Amino acid sequence: MFKIVEKKVLAPSIFLMKIDAPRVAKSAKPGQFVIIRMDEKGERVPLTICDYDKEAGTVTIVVQSMGCSTRRMAEFNEGDYFTDFVGPLGRESEFVHESIDGLKNKKILFVAGGVGTAPVYPQVKWLHENGIDTDVIIGAKNKEMMIMEEELKSVSKNLYPATDDGSYGFKGLVTEVIKDLVVNQGKKYDEVIAIGPMIMMKFVCKVTEELQIPTIVSLNPIMVDGTGMCGACRVTVNGETRFACVDGPEFDGHKVDFDEAMKRQTLYKAEECKKTEAYEKNCKIGGAN
Amino acid sequence: MSEIVVDRMKKVPVREQDPQARAKNFEEVCYGYNEEEAVAEATRCLNCKHKPCVGMCPVSIDIPAFIQQVANKDFAEAARVIAKYSALPAVCGRVCPQEVQCESKCILGIKGEPVSIGKLERFVADWARENKVDLSHTEPKNGKKVAVIGSGPAGVTCAGDLAKMGYDVTIFEALHEPGGVLLYGIPEFRLPKEGVVKPELENLLKLGVKIETNVIAGRTITIDALMEEEGFEAVFIGSGAGLPKFMGIPGENLNGVFSANEFLTRNNLMKAFRDDYDTPIKPGTKVAVVGGGNVAMDAARTALRLGAQVYIVYRRSEAELPARVEEVHHAKEEGIIFELLTNPTEIVGDENGWVKGMKCVRMELGEPDESGRRRPQVVEGSEFILDVDTVIMSLGTSPNPLISDTTKGLDVNKYKCIVADEETGKTSREGIFAGGDAVTGAATVILAMGAGKQAAVAIDEYIKSK
């Protein structure tokens, strides 16, 4: 059993949880994820590690309520327990293995979208702790949905917020911010790391391909075990089938077949909707515990 | 009740669930013997002096000894005999390929049918569980720590044997529940989880073995850290062969194409067949299962029970089907359609990325290949489209490289199988032993158990000689 030691609501339908999981905290690195099974009947839900504290033995996750599982998860509170919490899964970000001096000469731009802002944080923080400056774009629907701005501000060099409706920061999509920075302001970047909804990553890659900036994305396909045993997480990268849970989740964005990946994400849509409907009907009765 | 008349040359028949009824439920197919049937079958055994059957059992169960106890109606004593050799008799009695193991050398098999050793073993194990026979005898604790990676048959056997010798054993399991393939792979209707697998695992806990789930060697912890930081004097790796293969044909990533592992895991481990569990499954209406092994049969019979019409598509002929004869027979009885000498060449999708058919060619058997089996060749011009909306790939599995990639100096072969001594399980690293599917590639429950057993002996010798 894994105790929830802290819970915070960051935005409507987005919440943060800090979980007591010393073994995971000890081994976690930027770019990796965990799988949570809330209780006996729960599914295995993959979530990116947003922060970890090796001393305290805690791991932080940020979740957006979408379907049945993530809504059910939102009902768990401080002091409650998750039945299963496993990780860290996947490979750590590539830069963890690069030389610090090499990284200091590299200009990295992070592009975060929606709840994808949370997984960007440990990466920017790790680089900051190693003395490396980065720029970060955060995209959100509106001001209310923008998360972790303060945290990211404290560890990045320049932060560029953007909202679809212009209620805060730049009005428009993150792809427009990238173009603005590079084309209009003449900034040079050696690498872009984009994390967010699949559709956002697809269009970021279109733009960075034109601008010839190598781009890493973090894929979030459907998963079951997260250890390479089921193949549910297959994605096509550079024409080859890869398992996102063990070969990724980060890949060269210019080589990812996003259209296939987006289709595969809808595989269980009909079934999930049924479960979500059923869940809404007997709301809370079948909920936590 | 009428006396059972025993024909020395024939097995006492075993009762099974009606094929039509069972095609719609997940209850166990085979009912097993009752006391009367078991005693009758036991009287067939000749109690041979040189015990040819025992030599073919990878864990060397004293087969005639336990069968004599069944004949004497001392079922508790029969259970004690088996417990000396095996930690999972209720499992093995159900899923061991007895026809190529113990029963293959039974003297009675020369002129007639061999003794039904597996069914008798199952009977004894079930009886012992139902009658709560205590089988947890252990030596005094010696305070020495051994780690076991993986809780499949190899790991469980090794852990159980070491615990009986007095070791302090901890199993680390990647998934949220222990059991390995017994839990996530083999379906409920062949191997009940609550009734059979869990009680056998609980016996392990009674021996003092600790099980830590949700721990992945190579991710959560490393083998080196276990030995250097956590004080384990030896490690046994029984991590199985879980990585599924795909064919590499066009269309394999379409929606509706699954590995057998995914399909079975969703259903068995995650209980997707039950509405009150969150994990979804998509059984489809017309399903092609590609492959001919036990795994293919299990996937096919699971899809059938979820309401689909199911084809087995296999490129060789019936004689070469690697699955157990009993399973093929059961599958046919339940209505699975066999498309033999047939090979898929492409999976065809609709505009939204969903499977709408599978292009296949017919095959014929040519000259024997390296494996001695006749090589299938394409029949020219035989291409056709099988009308299916779901394809389940069941082409075998290989060991996951997570552990070998993160443990320096641990040798693997070109198939990523850990290189280990056949007799002892010793690997290229001192203090690290391995066995089961992780070493051999996908094999059987009883071979994995045999390897776990041998490694336990070797680990004991290793630690004592340190």
Ligand SMILES: Cc1cc2nc3c(=O)[nH]c(=O)nc-3n(C[C@H](O)[C@H](O)[C@H](O)COP(=O)(O)OP(=O)(O)OC[C@H]3O[C@@H](n4cnc5c(N)ncnc54)[C@H](O)[C@@H]3O)c2cc1C
């Ligand atoms: C490696 C990885 C890391 C992830 N990290 C995070 C994270 O840090 N925070 C977070 O909130 N979520 C994250 N996700 C996504 C999260 O796992 C899914 O949102 C969750 O499983 C949805 O479950 P559900 O039952 O609530 O919704 P469902 O009922 O399963 O789905 C609801 C809707 O969401 C869509 N959907 C389902 N799965 C995904 C997915 N993986 N990505 C996008 N859309 C999906 C469905 O098509 C459906 O329309 C991650 C996924 C992966 C694979």
Ligand SMILES: Cc1cc2nc3c(=O)[nH]c(=O)nc-3n(C[C@H](O)[C@H](O)[C@H](O)COP(=O)(O)OP(=O)(O)OC[C@H]3O[C@@H](n4cnc5c(N)ncnc54)[C@H](O)[C@@H]3O)c2cc1C
């Ligand atoms: C569907 C199916 C049907 C089968 N039917 C039969 C049958 O009828 N008869 C028969 O004899 N055999 C059958 N087999 C084969 C048999 O189940 C296997 O040969 C046997 O289970 C192998 O045992 P094992 O202990 O080596 O590995 P497994 O049973 O695979 O167990 C390995 C365990 O290790 C865990 N693990 C893996 N990596 C790690 C890691 N890095 N850290 C921690 N834990 C890890 C896994 O999660 C798993 O629990 C079948 C297999 C399948 C898939």
Ligand code: SF4
């Ligand atoms: S364990 Fe398997 S091989 Fe050994 S006696 Fe039992 S059924 Fe036969």
Ligand code: SF4
């Ligand atoms: S070979 Fe057959 S008859 Fe002889 S002891 Fe073994 S089971 Fe009995």
Ligand code: FES
């Ligand atoms: S999630 Fe099962 S193989 Fe990746």
